[in-house]
Amino acid sequence: MTDLTDSTTDDNLDGAYAHAEEIAGGRLIRTQGVTAPAGFRAAGIRAGIKVNGNADLALVLNEGPELAAAGVFTTNKVKAAPVLWSQQVLSSGALRAVILNSGGANACTGPGGFQDTHATAEALADALSNWGTETGAGEIAVCSTGLIGDRLPMDKVLAGVGEIVHELAGGISGGTDAAHAIMTTDTVPKQAALHHAGNWNVGGMAKGAGMLAPALATMLCVLTTDVVATPEQLDRALRHATRKTFDRLDIDGATSTNDTVLLLASGASGVSPAQDELDAAVLAVCDSLADQMMADAEGVTKRVTVTVRGAASEDDALIGARTVARDSLVKTALFGSDPNWGRVLAAIGIAPIELDPNTITVMFNGRPVCIGGVGAPGAREVDLSGIDISLDIDLGLGDAEVSIRTTDLSHAYVEENSAYSS
Amino acid sequence: MTDLTDSTTDDNLDGAYAHAEEIAGGRLIRTQGVTAPAGFRAAGIRAGIKVNGNADLALVLNEGPELAAAGVFTTNKVKAAPVLWSQQVLSSGALRAVILNSGGANACTGPGGFQDTHATAEALADALSNWGTETGAGEIAVCSTGLIGDRLPMDKVLAGVGEIVHELAGGISGGTDAAHAIMTTDTVPKQAALHHAGNWNVGGMAKGAGMLAPALATMLCVLTTDVVATPEQLDRALRHATRKTFDRLDIDGATSTNDTVLLLASGASGVSPAQDELDAAVLAVCDSLADQMMADAEGVTKRVTVTVRGAASEDDALIGARTVARDSLVKTALFGSDPNWGRVLAAIGIAPIELDPNTITVMFNGRPVCIGGVGAPGAREVDLSGIDISLDIDLGLGDAEVSIRTTDLSHAYVEENSAYSS
Numbered sequence A, B: 001m002t003d004l005t006d007s008t009t010d011d012n013l014d015g016a017y018a019h020a021e022e023i024a025g026g027r028l029i030r031t032q033g034v035t036a037p038a039g040f041r042a043a044g045i046r047a048g049i050k051v052n053g054n055a056d057l058a059l060v061l062n063e064g065p066e067l068a069a070a071g072v073f074t075t076n077k078v079k080a081a082p083v084l085w086s087q088q089v090l091s092s093g094a095l096r097a098v099i100l101n102s103g104g105a106n107a108c109t110g111p112g113g114f115q116d117t118h119a120t121a122e123a124l125a126d127a128l129s130n131w132g133t134e135t136g137a138g139e140i141a142v143c144s145t146g147l148i149g150d151r152l153p154m155d156k157v158l159a160g161v162g163e164i165v166h167e168l169a170g171g172i173s174g175g176t177d178a179a180h181a182i183m184t185t186d187t188v189p190k191q192a193a194l195h196h197a198g199n200w201n202v203g204g205m206a207k208g209a210g211m212l213a214p215a216l217a218t219m220l221c222v223l224t225t226d227v228v229a230t231p232e233q234l235d236r237a238l239r240h241a242t243r244k245t246f247d248r249l250d251i252d253g254a255t256s257t258n259d260t261v262l263l264l265a266s267g268a269s270g271v272s273p274a275q276d277e278l279d280a281a282v283l284a285v286c287d288s289l290a291d292q293m294m295a296d297a298e299g300v301t302k303r304v305t306v307t308v309r310g311a312a313s314e315d316d317a318l319i320g321a322r323t324v325a326r327d328s329l330v331k332t333a334l335f336g337s338d339p340n341w342g343r344v345l346a347a348i349g350i351a352p353i354e355l356d357p358n359t360i361t362v363m364f365n366g367r368p369v370c371i372g373g374v375g376a377p378g379a380r381e382v383d384l385s386g387i388d389i390s391l392d393i394d395l396g397l398g399d400a401e402v403s404i405r406t407t408d409l410s411h412a413y414v415e416e417n418s419a420y421s422s
Helices: A002-008 A081-090 A110-131 A154-167 A171-181 A231-244 A275-295 A314-326 A328-335 A341-348 A411-418 B002-008 B081-092 B110-131 B154-167 B171-181 B231-244 B275-295 B314-326 B328-335 B341-348 B411-418
Strands: A020-023 A026-029 A040-045 A057-062 A069-073 A097-101 A140-144 A190-196 A200-207 A220-225 A260-265 A303-311 A361-364 A367-371 A388-394 A400-407 B020-023 B026-029 B040-045 B057-062 B068-073 B097-101 B140-144 B190-196 B200-207 B220-225 B260-265 B303-311 B361-364 B367-371 B388-394 B400-407
Touching: A026 A275, A040 A154, A040 A171, A057 A154, A057 A171, A057 A220, A057 A260, A069 A081, A069 A231, A081 A110, A081 A140, A081 A260, A097 A110, A097 A154, A097 A220, A110 A140, A110 A154, A140 A260, A171 A190, A171 A200, A190 A275, A200 A275, A220 A275, A231 A260, A231 A275, A275 A400, A303 A314, A314 A328, A314 A341, A314 A388, A314 A400, A328 A341, A328 A388, A328 B411, A341 A361, A341 A367, A341 A388, A411 B328, A411 B411, B026 B275, B040 B154, B040 B171, B057 B154, B057 B171, B057 B220, B057 B260, B068 B081, B068 B231, B081 B110, B081 B140, B081 B260, B097 B110, B097 B154, B097 B220, B110 B140, B110 B154, B140 B260, B171 B190, B171 B200, B190 B275, B200 B275, B220 B275, B231 B260, B231 B275, B275 B400, B303 B314, B314 B328, B314 B341, B314 B388, B314 B400, B328 B341, B328 B388, B341 B361, B341 B367, B341 B388
Parallel strands: A097 A140, A220 A260, A303 A388, B097 B140, B220 B260, B303 B388
Antiparallel strands: A020 A026, A026 A190, A040 A057, A057 A097, A069 A260, A190 A200, A200 A220, A303 A400, A361 A367, A361 A388, B020 B026, B026 B190, B040 B057, B057 B097, B068 B260, B190 B200, B200 B220, B303 B400, B361 B367, B361 B388
16 A cells, blocks of 8 residues: 555646556556446436536446445444445345435435435336346445435436436446546546456546545445455455545545445456455555545645554554544644644644653654654754655554545635535 | 523623623622732733743742642643643642743653753742742742744743742732733733632633643633632632533644643632532633633634533533534534534534434524434524524433534634744
8 A cells, every 4th residue: 555655646636647557466547447347337427416517427337247245334323315225235245236426415314315315226226127137226326425414306316317327338438427427526536447467357436535534525436346256255355445545534534424435346357366366456446546535635735644653553553643634733734834743742642542752753754853752953944845745653662553644724625615505 | 601601602702801790609800810819919021932022921929828729731641841840749739839931832842841841940939039938949830832842942931030020910910911921822811800709719811722622722721719728629629610611612622732720729818618619610710711712712703612412421412512513514614604514413423422313403503403313494594694603412312411612613723823833
């Protein structure tokens, strides 16, 4: 993971990652997504759910021969209707399709909202069956993103569902259309595909920034692969990847009611890679998507990697890094390109972890600013004017290390989030 | 406490609270501070510690006959030198004086910084002894506030200590001078004094905003009283008060390395009030100071009270209210006067407390916006354009209730905190 992060930190913030790189036994390409693996089609259309008329309905179809699937969902106790529905559907370990809408979260909408989700799945099952792919509503996951608390315009959703099956396409276009249709405050679509040397593939698309704790906007992510794998193997690969990527992307500490990450396997390659190979490939795709989400987070002017090393345990390293990554005083200082390491010490000091103030070393962009809890010479002169900032905190206690991706706290963040629903 | 809060929420944000109010068996006045009780003198001077030349050194002297004292300190594991010193000194349960400087936190300054604190106390003990009040360094608490990580200009501090004892004054002027000299990003001094009908008094001054979890800037607070009380009685009154006031003031979730609240009793009134009376009086003064700190918090454009009621326990109510009060998406929405209750649901949903999404009711300024986890009619039209906003969340589970004072997240907050050390 470190390699991937390092190789991308020199990119511009435009998010247009076109280049390929060698990783996890394959080639990672950032302009291909869910239709890169064999056996998948996708589409994205304008259904009129968004008032601004942008694309707002996406469909990912698994044409098989297998339908194995796994999912990871928000830890928020307030879960949107589509999350409750998709969790239920996934208990079978199989998915034929995922229908995703932007323009409305369908969260905090009560029993009526849940019925809307159910009706969407039923309508898609009918449309797919009429189109020639026999499907039941219980094989369809539903994802929604947008404002919490409003019911969806179901006339438009259902009309869109009837239309979108006719737009399904393989190749690059289908996946790219779908990636566009799930965007809300995103400024660019996020896609990644890994073509493994062993003739199998993993692809993915995502929107928003956040998962377990992190979520500015809802994070939705659909991953596809053409390997032959059981739901249990997919689940292991997915949890291994999300734990190290989306769960370590923390823009503002908020967690959406709708966060969903799904992994669908078609088996179309006929290849059954070793679990470790599958883990690595799914991790590489998720890591690229997480990196793209950080780069496109609301109001970002700095891409920040907070690393806590020398911790007594991985949990301590994670909690410590997350605490610093969420600290408003650290984040505003970084917005101001201010190497205010005192705020870093104050932030790590409130983390509920084992630490000794006298053994802490802090580095900005590789330059020590605090050694043994005391300021280093020249600490106030470290240059943080660039887009990428690495903040390393060595607790000097053990061997555990965790990195969290975050951003600064900028005027643009305040602006964007103070005017969202109005 | 509710009464006091209610009676002050109509004030302007200018912080000039001149009016008196009846509370806790006495009269609370917001233009008097640490020298309101008998037996205290105070002073504030320009010692040249701040580069801008503003007042930066304050002294509070207890002339007795008694010297009982108690203190509450930051929970941050990274503690500034003056905190380590004052904690040690207070183990005796007695304080003759408190010397406070702004213009530098003396935190993360290593053994040299601790020696600076010690030298300050020694110098003040000498100066007070020469001035006629025999004092040892072990009777002197030291408080510092300002940038973390830099050593103090000790030539100026020590010269100032020699000078300030000659400026000691009783009456309103001494306390007010001291309250000015501890300000950093504060725009107004914060004072409060309660004149109890039983002929005893409690006074206090504070700067910053924060204590247990809360701290934009360091919070320093010195409370004085002329009652006759043991250190144990003072400690109980102080902890009772801080738990309900400063610990429930949460501007941005950060906790300073330097937060200190001290309570000194001179015994000069000759009165020994009942513990409950003392508790109530100290609470009233702390509540007023906390209210003044909220009103003057960095970048505040809204004064927000987040109340969680109907919780299964007081801990749950506290954690729930704190989680919502810290949520960046809720705070930016409030800055935009946006009644975005969906963000409130999403925020409370990540609090590690007992809750049922279907029994949650949310009110803005007394108007229901979400009932039973679902939006109420007209929820998006609630007017939040005023300065004061009450956000009430009823979990519908039990009887526990806690209120947290917080603010919005504004452009001014970002501006002030992105440029602080440079």
